[in-house]
Amino acid sequence: MTSASISLAQRVGLYARLVRIDKPIGILLLLWPTLWALWIASNGAPAPYLVFAFVLGTALMRSAGCAINDYFDRDVDLHVARTRDRVLTSGLISPKEALLVAAGLALVSFLLVLPMNYLVWALAVVAAFLAVSYPKFKRFFAIPQAYLGIAFGFGIPMAFAAVLGTVPAIGWLMLLANIVWAIAYDTEYAMVDRPDDLKLGLHTSAITFGRYDVLMVGICYAVTLAMLGGIGVSLGYGWAFYLGLAAAAAIAVRHLVWIRHREPGPCFRAFLNNTWFGFAVFAGIFVQTSVLSRA
Secondary structure, three states: OOOOOOOHHHHHHHHHHHOOOOOOOOHHHHHEEEEEEEHHOOOOOHHHHHHHHHHHHHHHHHHHHHHHHHHHHHHOOOHOOOOOOOOOOOOOOOOOHHHHHHHHHHHHHHHHHOOOOHHHHHHHHHHHHHHHHHHHHOOOOOOOOHHHHHHHHHHHHHHHHHEEEEOOHHHHHHHHHHHHHHHHHHHHHEEEHHHHHHOOOOOOOHHHHHHHHHHHHHHHHHHHHHHHHHHHHHHOOHHHHHHHHHHHHHHHHHHHHHOOOHHHHHHHHHOHHHHHHHHHHHHHHHHHHHHHHHH
């Protein structure tokens, strides 16, 4: 089947595969930190439109990021077992189509922030730059997962800006915590592709950390939880918040058990399971701010 012979319905299906509609883990890993920030900034009572805009905007920007990533990686993906059958790499859609899909999704996402303030607009531009530049950045940076953490976590300062009109220190600390968490979960992901990445001369944290990869993942989880705990202390949060962190810590320990032998299957399983880490933190924040503070 050639690109020219594909029907409209089939083409829409290919676009859905391009933006990973069938793999929502990327959306969730962006969404949980954004919701952390939205609930903390609003003290558990975010405006309905902000919830709608940030949830939909997160999904749209993650989808646009997938299209951009595949555009820049279309030649590299051909040599990686896990990615060689992607729709752009296999020629089912054209590079121009991928760019148009990404641009359209980004435009709709930007329209969602128009009712918000100027600071959110400015941060949205930065977020778009991060999404576009990440695929190139990972070609030369030793730990591109840190840059991914900035891109994946930029909904945090945007959420604070949307609610408060400014980004307080805890907003930036939360972004830093997200960067460290992203290094943890994306190192697990990179451990799956390490043999292919070594052959291609690519840079990943799994390669940079070498035999200390599992240890570094554990340290990153611990630092993430410590920073989030510090935020809780500064805000005077109680048992519900820390119970959420304890649940996240238990999940992190389970991940370390799974990845200890560095087998691709368990490493990928640990990566996917990080949505529950993010959810556990959010559950603690939600109960603390939306339930207990109003009891």
